[in-house]
Amino acid sequence: MSTTQGQSKRPICPSCSKPTRTCLCSRILTPGIQNSVHVTILHHALERKHPLNSTRIAILGLKNLTVATVSDVNFQARFLIRLLDPNSHSGHAGNVSDGLFSRHDGAVMNDEVEKNAIRPNCDLTRGLDEDNEGLAISVAIGKYGTISSLSHIWMTQAQCQSPKLSFDKILAYPEAREALSKGFLVKKFQRKQLNSGVDLEEECEEFELEVPPGSVLLFPSDKAVNINDLDAIGFEVKNLIVLDGTWAKAKRIYSENPWLNILPHVKLEVNEMSLYSDVRHQPRAGYLSTIESIVFALKAVGENREGLDGLLDTFESMVGDQRRCKEERLSKQFEEVASTQIETVCKKL
Incomplete structure (x- = not known):
């Protein structure tokens, strides 16, 4: 079966979202690989239709895979983080609150107030869910990841009133590190303006992800360690989180999802060039x-x-398709230019 896409009316494979003449499905020789290490992809929304986006190969080839589409924050977003083990957060009772957004008329949206708000002067959340058990962190950010509001169950009253907000400081609490290492659930809400220049807004859930114990982020930040060194420190990876997009888009995903700082960061140290080769720019080896x-x-x-390895073979063949398409376009353009020039010369004669 195939569908058509846009005005081009090209038949599109519903499984790999590629034109049927370059369908990838039959090239996956081992579909549904039973990978024991789960893979979670944070997939930039603008990469979805790119002809060279390789997430589609992961979807076809890996059985234990989660893909969450992530958009840039152009106005405001917020995250609610709930502990998978709600009894693991020693030190404080009650749930954190997140009263971050109000309607333009001043009425609070979803204004069910928690009976056990953590502190009277630190009431930063609303009960958006029917059951807020285990809700540990609430953070609101603006464009480029600037934190506008932050609350968590380990902070003191003085820190709650401090104007300096830093997500990284949460991990300074041993009890926070211990509780979060047991896994957490993160939910992102995007707040958008409906019309430019008009004070009308809406908020919708963008994704909800379970981050189990043993999760790591594959991203070459300053605090990332070589993934090959994990065995030496006795860390067993159970869930690999990968950012999908161009380098610039991946950096935006990283800066606009502060919860990623909770995770251990790992990096690959390879010197080879990507199979993307000359069809898509890579900053360096x-x-x-x-x-x-x-x-x-x-x-x-x-x-x-x-x-x-077969997944890499499929990716290489996809790159080959794109290279041939590029060459065909250039050849066609050359023929059109040459034909125009010949017609011009003939008219002059």
């Missing part, structure tokens, strides 16, 4: 496509399932 990063990272943590 070692900057790989999403599917290349996933395959190399899974291998680094001991995942040697049959078929992983």
Whole structure:
């Protein structure tokens, strides 16, 4: 079966979202690889229709996979983080509150107030869910990840009133590190203006993700360690989180999702160029496509399932398709220019 896309009316494969003449499905020789290390992809919304986006290969090839679409924050967003083990946060009772947004008329949206607000002067959340058990962190951010509001169950009254807001400081609390290491659930809400210049806003849920114990973020930040060194410190990776987009988009995802700072950061140290080659710019050697990063990272943590290399073969063939399409377009343009020039010369004669 196939569908058509836009005005081009090209038949599109519903499984891989590629034109049927370049369908990837039959190229996945080992579909549904039973990877024991789960993979979570934060997929930039603007990458979804890019012909060279390799997340589609991961979707076809990996069984244990979660993909969450992430948009840029152009106005405001907020995150609610709930502990998977609500009894693990020693030190304080009650739930954190997050009264971050109000309607333009001053009425509070979803204004069910928690009976056990953590502190009278630190009432920063509303009960958006029917059951707020285990809600530990609430944070609101603006464009570029600037934090406008932050509350968590480990902060003191003085820190609650402090104008300096830093997500990184949460991990300074040993009890916070212990509780969050047992896993958490993160929910993101995007707040958008309905009309430019008009004070009308709406808020909708963008994603909800479970981040289990043993999760790591694959991102080369300043605090990232070589993924090959994890065995030496006895850390077992159970969930690999990958950011999908161009380098600039990946950096935006990172800066606009402060909850990623909770996770251990790992990086790949490879010197080879991506199979993207000349069809998509890579800043330098070692900057790989999403599917290349996933395959190399899974291998680094001991995942040697049959078929992983086949995913790279599929990616290479997809790049080859794009290269041929590029050459065909250039050839057609050259022929059109040459034909025009010949017609011009003939008219002069």
